[in-house]
Structures are given as C-alpha cells and as structure tokens.
Amino acid sequence: MSLKEISLWVLLISGGCFALLYVTLWWLRKRNGHAIRRGRIHSVREGRKGKAVLQRQMQSAMHRLYTIGMRFPVTSGYITSVRKRLSGLHAYDEYKLRLETMKMTLFIWGAFACSGVVLLMMKPGLEFAVLALLCGVVINSLILDMAISRMEKRLLAQMIELFANVRHHYHQHGMVEEAISEAADLAGAEAGRHARLIHEALTDADPHEALERYYESAPNRFLKAFAGISYMVMEFGDRIEEGGSIYLKGLGSLAREIQLELLRRNKLDYLLKSLNVIALAPVFFTMPIERWARSSFPSMDEFYQGKWGFITKLSVYIVIIVSYFLLQKLQQTDETGYRAGKGKRVWEQKLYRFPIIRNVVDALIPRQHMPSYFQLTRLLKESGAEVKLEWLYIRRITLFIAGLVFSISTVLFYIKLRKHISFTLRFNRDKCSGVWVQRRKKKLSSRVRLTAK
Numbered sequence: 045m046s047l048k049e050i051s052l053w054v055l056l057i058s059g060g061c062f063a064l065l066y067v068t069l070w071w072l073r074k075r076n077g078h079a080i081r082r083g084r085i086h087s088v089r090e091g092r093k094g095k096a097v098l099q100r101q102m103q104s105a106m107h108r109l110y111t112i113g114m115r116f117p118v119t120s121g122y123i124t125s126v127r128k129r130l131s132g133l134h135a136y137d138e139y140k141l142r143l144e145t146m147k148m149t150l151f152i153w154g155a156f157a158c159s160g161v162v163l164l165m166m167k168p169g170l171e172f173a174v175l176a177l178l179c180g181v182v183i184n185s186l187i188l189d190m191a192i193s194r195m196e197k198r199l200l201a202q203m204i205e206l207f208a209n210v211r212h213h214y215h216q217h218g219m220v221e222e223a224i225s226e227a228a229d230l231a232g233a234e235a236g237r238h239a240r241l242i243h244e245a246l247t248d249a250d251p252h253e254a255l256e257r258y259y260e261s262a263p264n265r266f267l268k269a270f271a272g273i274s275y276m277v278m279e280f281g282d283r284i285e286e287g288g289s290i291y292l293k294g295l296g297s298l299a300r301e302i303q304l305e306l307l308r309r310n311k312l313d314y315l316l317k318s319l320n321v322i323a324l325a326p327v328f329f330t331m332p333i334e335r336w337a338r339s340s341f342p343s344m345d346e347f348y349q350g351k352w353g354f355i356t357k358l359s360v361y362i363v364i365i366v367s368y369f370l371l372q373k374l375q376q377t378d379e380t381g382y383r384a385g386k387g388k389r390v391w392e393q394k395l396y397r398f399p400i401i402r403n404v405v406d407a408l409i410p411r412q413h414m415p416s417y418f419q420l421t422r423l424l425k426e427s428g429a430e431v432k433l434e435w436l437y438i439r440r441i442t443l444f445i446a447g448l449v450f451s452i453s454t455v456l457f458y459i460k461l462r463k464h465i466s467f468t469l470r471f472n473r474d475k476c477s478g479v480w481v482q483r484r485k486k487k488l489s490s491r492v493r494l495t496a497k
Contacts, residue, residue: 106146156180202235207295220278242271323367392435
C-alpha cells in the first residue's frame with residue numbers, strides 16, 4: 045500500500061470512531077436528561093453558593109494584599125502607578141478600584157516571573173538581567189494598555205445603551221435629571237456609575253462647580269459632552285426645531301460618534317493584532333539562535349565573543365525597544381495630552397534663555413510676514429503640539445548637530461576599521477608567504493650583531 049492509501053484509511057477509521065462516539069454520547073445524554081435536570085438541581089445550587097463564597101474570599105484576599113503592599117515603599121509605588129491608570133474608569137468606587145488594581149498587579153508580576161524563569165533557564169548573568177528588565181517594561185505596558193483598552197471599549201458600548209435609555213425616559217416625562225436617574229438603573233455597571241455621578245452633579249446645590257469636579261475624573265470626552273448638554277438643557281430648557289428636540293439630537297450625535305470610535309478602535313486592534321507580542325518575541329529567540337550558530341559554524345563562536353557580536357545583539361535589543369514604542373504610538377487612543385495648569389519647563393525653554401542660542405534661533409526663524417511662518421504655526425496648532433516655534437527650531441538645530449557628529453564619528457570609525465582590516469590582511473598574507481619569517485630573521489640577526497659589538 046502506498047502512503048496515500050494508508051493516510052486515507054487512517055482518516056476514514058478516525059472519522060468513523062468519532063461519529064460512533066458522538067452518537068453514543070448523544071444517546072446517553074438523552075437517556076439521562078431527566079435525571080440530570082431533576083436529581084442534581086440541589087447540587088448545582090450548592091455549587092453556585094460555593095462559587096459565590098469562593099469569589100468573596102478571593103476578593104477579601106485581594107484587598108488584604110493591597111493593604112499589605114501599600115505598607116512597603118517598593119511595592120506601594122508600583123501599585124499606586126497601576127491605580128492611577130485605572131482610576132479614570134472606576135471613579136469614586138474605591139472597592140472596585142482596589143480589587144482591579146490588585147488583580148492587574150498580580151497578573152503583571154506573574155507574567156514577568158514566567159518570562160524571567162524562561163530567560164534564566166537560557167543564560168543567567170548580566171545579559172539575563174538586561175533582558176529581564178526589558179521584558180518587564182514591555183510586559184507591564186502591554187498588559188496595562190490591553191486591559192484599559194478593553195475596559196474603555198466596554199464602557200463605550202454601555203454608553204450607547206445608556207443614551208438610548210435616556211432618550212426613552214426623556215420622551216416620557218421631559219425631565220433631564222429624572223431621565224438620567226432612571227436610565228442609570230438600567231445601564232451597565234461602569235456606565236451606570238458615571239450616570240449617577242452626573243445626576244448627583246446636576247442636582248447639586250451648585251451644579252456648575254459639581255460638574256467641574258466631575259470633568260476632572262471623567263474617562264472620555266463623550267461623558268463630558270453628555271454632562272454639559274444635560275446641564276444646559278436643564279438650566280435653559282429644551283428647544284424644538286424642525287428635526288425635533290435639541291437634546292435628543294445631541295444624544296443621537298453622541299451615540300453616532302461613539303459607534304464611530306468603537307469601529308475605529310476595533311479596526312485598529314484588528315490591524316495591529318499580536319504585533320506587540322511579535323515585537324517582544326525576538327528577546328526569547330536570540331539565545332537559541334546564538335547557540336545554534338555556535339554549534340553549527342565554529343567561526344561564529346569567535347564572532348559572538350568579539351566586539352561585532354556584542355554590537356549586533358545590542359542593536360537587536362534597541363530595534364525591539366524602538367519597534368515596541370512605535371507600536372504603542374500607533375495604538376494610542378488618548379484624546380489629548382493637554383491638562384490645564386502649571387506646565388513643566390522643557391529643555392528647549394532652558395536653552396533659549398542663553399543669549400547666543402537665542403540670537404542664532406531668532407536669525408533662523410522666518411519672519412512673521414512670511415508664508416513659511418504661517419504654515420509652521422498652522423501645523424503646530426493642528427497637531428496639538430505644546431511647542432513654540434522657537435523651541436521647534438532649537439530641536440532642529442540639536443538634531444542637526446547630533447546627526448553631524450554621529451556621521452563624522454561613523455566615517456572616522458570605518459576609516460580606522462578599514463586600516464586595521466587592511467593591515468591584518470597584509471600581515472596574514474606576508475605570514476603565509478614566508479616574508480614575515482625572513483623579516484623576523486633579519487631583525488634577530490641585526491640584534492645579535494649589535495649585542496656582539
């Protein structure tokens with residue numbers, strides 16, 4: 045029998061066995077269906093109760109771990125940083141915020157420990173410490189960004205349902221605060237919590253100040269817009285136009301914008317799916333590739349032990365870091381990085397204070413009546429960059445000087461390397477042809493004559 049016929053018989057036999065097993069299990073399930081439904085209801089209820097008790101015990105254990113971790117300076121700093129990332133999505137819910145913070149912290153530490161064990165098994169030492177630190181930074185940012193993105197998408201999906209319920213209840217009695225209060229009871233956990241906060245701000249003695257406080261903790265611009273529209277309609281009244289109520293039209297526009305935002309995020313996640321893992325994967329494969337190359341090609345052992353091998357591995361790690369940060373920039377969904385308040389003094393501002401640098405920059409900046417000046421300022425405004433035109437030119441000058449120094453040093457390094465390679469090749473050629481031996485004998489004979497004299 046040929047290999048094709050054997051494979052066909054194996055496929056037919058395995059398919060027949062699978063069909064027979066499926067029919068047998070279906071018959072047994074149908075025969076014992078009533079017994080399973082009636083005789084085990086009590087055990088299922090007990091199992092659900094036990095699961096609820098276990099869940100409460102796990103939550104209390106998480107809270108105890110949170111309290112213990114906040115007592116030590118090393119762990120408290122990291123837990124606080126994770127808490128800040130999650131605080132916008134769990135506003136004013138301390139119990140849920142602590143629980144989610146500790147879950148995320150333990151998950152990140154577990155992933156970091158697993159990657160550290162794998163790297164330790166490969167090669168312990170200084171290189172292991174560098175790789176472990178690199179993996180820790182990447183894993184921390186990767187897991188946090190994925191979890192926060194998933195929570196934000198769930199909140200946006202719940203907000204669409206919330207706005208639909210607000211529209212329905214506003215149609216019934218025409219009162220904004222009552223519609224929000226009734227819709228909050230029907231919405232999901234995250235959206236309902238923010239709806240209650242908005243309702244409390246609208247019914248406060250000073251709603252303007254209460255809304256300003258809510259704006260500081262709101263996780264996205266849609267909730268801020270919803271709170272602002274609700275306050276204006278409650279304060280100044282609704283207006284009926286040809287297309288209907290202004291308040292209902294505003295809610296419809298917000299719902300459409302949220303759907304577009306969800307579509308954009310889903311498409312971005314689909315296009316960049318698993319690229320972060322692919323960017324991190326070379327960290328775990330550099331050592332196996334090095335071992336395979338050393339065992340298969342003896343000349344590679346000298347390469348890896350030399351300077352070029354070290355530079356190659358270092359460049360691989362730099363490419364991994366740069367690729368990861370570029371992917372993070374592509375996946376960034378932050379609406380704006382600007383926050384009102386006292387800004388930090390940047391290094392361009394400090395350099396611009398020196399008279400020499402200020403004169404050079406002012407000489408290079410185009411005049412205010414020139415078209416290039418208006419074009420640059422327009423681009424800075426459209427990009428939302430918190431950079432002045434003078435600071436932009438300081439960056440350009442700094443990058444030009446750094447690029448010039450790097451280019452000159454690279455050229456000098458390669459000239460020196462070329463001389464070293466040519467000298468080595470000439471030395472090896474002379475050594476192989478016997479010229480080096482003759483020169484060595486002449487030098488020795490001259491030294492002997494000098495010592496004899």
